[in-house]
Amino acid sequence: MSLIARIEALTRAKVAQVRALHGGDLSEVAHVTLADGREYACKTGPLVSVEARMLDAIGATAPAPRFVEGDLLLMDYLPGEPATPTHWRDLGRALRALHDRTGDAFGWPEPYAFGAVAIPNDPAPNWPIFWAECRLRPSLSFLPPDLAGRIETLIATLPDRLPKVRPALLHGDLWTGNVHFSHGRAWLIDPACYYGHGEVDLAMLHLFGSPPAAFRDGYGVVEPGYGERQPIYQLWPALVHYRLFGSGYAGMLDRLLSAAGV
Incomplete structure (x- = not known):
């Protein structure tokens, strides 16, 4: 199953756009926009389920994980802004x-x-x-x-x-x-x-x-x-x-x- 098909199955919504984001040297990250307007940061990798539990442990200071399946993690998308x-x-x-x-x-x-x-x-x-x-x-x-x-x-x-x-x-x-x-x-x-x-x-x-x-x-x-x-x-x-x-x-x-x- 393709990445888009997996996202659609998890979210029960059509994917309108997938845009690659900088994800460092060890992972692939993308900005996913659904047809219903929801936005997620999508990350793939063998340990994303462990990462999701760590994000939960950090709590409100981290983007909330919303969907996890196998090597796929969808979490809240947070548009970046210059640091002050x-x-x-x-x-x-x-x-x-x-x-x-x-x-x-x-x-x-x-x-x-x-x-x-x-x-x-x-x-x-x-x-x-x-x-x-x-x-x-x-x-x-x-x-x-x-x-x-x-x-x-x-x-x-x-x-x-x-x-x-x-x-x-x-x-x-x-x-x-x-x-x-x-x-x-x-x-x-x-x-x-x-x-x-x-x-x-x-x-x-x-x-x-x-x-x-x-x-x-x-x-x-x-x-x-x-x-x-x-x-x-x-x-x-x-x-x-x-x-x-x-x-x-x-x-x-x-x-x-x-x-x-x-």
Whole structure:
């Protein structure tokens, strides 16, 4: 069955238009307009049902999933608009509210993936163990021996370097491409949720850019020592990029490890 036929079967309406949208490197996204006037963002991929559950977990800050079947997800369509300080301040507030929601354990009920890179989310008894075993160690076999050895050295120090925290709900893949501004506010899209330390989202958001002061005003004060932990948390997205896009990211890994003192 064609994509249009599947959409029509799910929505019980004729499709008037399908327009491709930018969906990043790992998914295909389109804007679907139905003959009855409804509009959806349509996403296809093997894990869209997991993503739909993550969108539900985030709640009002994310576009609502409306239909899910197999590898097809239809969610609310939100027309984009240029970012203003008000948008960025709203993002800070929304992210703080997300991180204020806590769970019983670190991790997530099911695994996820970025393309070919598996993301284990097995529950862990404490935060340093989760970060070591579910975020850093799974990538060691894909690295040159020198980088792998430095990460092993870092892993051994994590119990002394990462704080005792309550498991906070994370977006999990928070770069600027996964922040969408619409209707005068900020929305979180393409989540890879799990429960962890809220600083992980902050670290990734600052890895490929620098949010303006309005974001910091909205989010509020960070915990003491965040600057020392930031490169440790930025290693995870850097490892993902290395595995997805190649050794061109080795320099980023080297820089982050040096910043972490390893």
